[in-house]
Amino acid sequence: MKLSRRSLVSRILEDRGESLVVTGLGAPTYDVFAAGDSNANFYLWGAMGAAAMVGLGLAMSRGDRRVLVVTGDGELLMGAGSLAVIGDQRPANLGILVLDNEAFGETGRQPGLTSRGLELGRMAEAAGFKATATIRSDGELESLSRLLFEEEGPVLVVAKVALAEDPVALPSRDGPYLTRRFREGLGIAIE
DSSP, X not given: OOBOHHHHHHHHHTTOTTOEEEEOTTHHHHHHHHXXXXXXXXXXXXXXXXXXXXXXXXXXXXXXXXEEEEEEHHHHHHTTHHHHHHHHHOOTTEEEEEEEOXXXXXXXXXXXXXXXXXXXXXXXXXXXXXXXXXXXXXGGSTTHHHHHHTSOSOEEEXXXXXXXXXXXXXXXXXXXXXXXXXXXXXXOOOO
């Protein structure tokens, strides 16, 4: 049985401490928001394929904070080249959690490439990530937080989750507001 996406995200974020969180569009955003809104969360809307690169930029500019990207398999594949760039730059403070439901959930649940055997963890490993893991059961969750928040990065964890329709939890879609709020979460003065 595959993992519950919403429960997994909620459990992981319990251990986030002062980490910054960037979300890919769709379900990852809904799940992070449902787990508890924070001005240290940056929700991407309409930027498919960009979450990992936004996380990289943030990790490189804020070496004092851990950065967690929460994204889906389809969104990560849209920006697959980001794995090579991240592997080259090797930010020690970057963790990526991929919620892999093996489908394009936001566009009609069409089967995704991971449903046919593509292994995102192996792609990240080949790109130079320091650590990768694939989890499939609740018994593997214990070490997940340590890997994402403490292990030297870059780290990529693929969580095989059920294709579920959890209630949509929508954060604001107001870009200027989200940017201003996130800057406050970073401790950057707002003028």
